[in-house]
Amino acid sequence: MxxxxxxxxxxxxxxxxxxxxxxxxxxxxxxxxxxxxxxxxxxxxxxxxxxxxxxxxxxxxxxxxxxxxxxxxxxxxxxxxQGRLVTDDVLNYTELPEENIATPSTGRLLRYLEAAGKKCMDMLQAYYYDKQSMREIAEQFGLSGERSATVQKHKCLEKVRNKVKEKALTYEDFCI
Amino acid sequence: MKTSAFDTQRIDRYLLQQLPSGDKLVFDAKLMLCPELYETVEWQRKVHQLVQLRGRQQLKTQIKGVEQLVFSQPEYSSFRQRIMRLFGR
Structure with missing residues (x-):
């Protein structure tokens, strides 16, 4: 789609x-x-x-x-x-989850990751956010097939994880 | 100790709740026993969150672009007038 x-x-x-x-x-x-x-x-x-x-x-x-x-x-x-309604309904609202991770440090970290490896970030986003299949990812990123896309995605994940860990230590509000 | 590709994959399946219940229990136990694994899982969780945030920000930017298009281009003037009338403009 x-x-x-x-x-x-x-x-x-x-x-x-x-x-x-x-x-x-x-x-x-x-x-x-x-x-x-x-x-x-x-x-x-x-x-x-x-x-x-x-x-x-x-x-x-x-x-x-x-x-x-x-x-x-x-x-x-x-x-x-906003207090414009006084009723307290118990309906289960569909709500966009709070982006509580979006701190100033997160913005800096994302910019750093973007500069350090946009292609990796694009690939991870295609898989984790846009939920594309490995076949679609292979096509989009010019890889030989699903297997190659899977390997590449894992390498990217490890690379980004290490960069996040390394960089996050300098940001007080972005620690585990 | 370096995390192997297998661990990365397994951590991913854990975070995405794709592990069978038995494997999840074993993984939970390992997490309690191994601080290093716990730390790696948490960093990987951060990556998932960052990627999610990036994806959502890009989608919002794209929606803003579409919004600007329909509220500025001549081919959408009847759409625009219809909306403006609703707000008494």
């Missing part, structure tokens, strides 16, 4: 034009601004993308309806957090 950047761009563009109007309407109706609607939609897209690539999403409605559902939950949760 989203194996290349261009394919993912096309997918996002299609969802933006088809699903955003309903979400904007919902947010507007509930007193929100256009910027709030954009932020809610961005988070909803991230949740939807991650669930889709995880492969455990079984849609019973359209993508548009699913995204609207996520957006409604996010909106409700945000309003509650």
């Amino acid at each position: 989203t194996t290349t950047e261009q394919q993912r761009h096309d997918w996002l563009l299609k969802l933006y034009t088809t699903a955003f109007p309903a979400i904007a309407q919902y947010v507007s109706k509930h007193g929100g601004t256009l910027d709030e609607a954009k932020d809610i939609f961005q988070d909803a897209l991230v949740i939807y993308y991650e669930k889709t690539v995880d492969g455990n999403l079984q849609l019973t409605h359209s993508e548009k309806a699913y995204l609207l559902g996520i957006a409604k939950h996010l909106w409700y949760h945000q309003q509650q957090k």
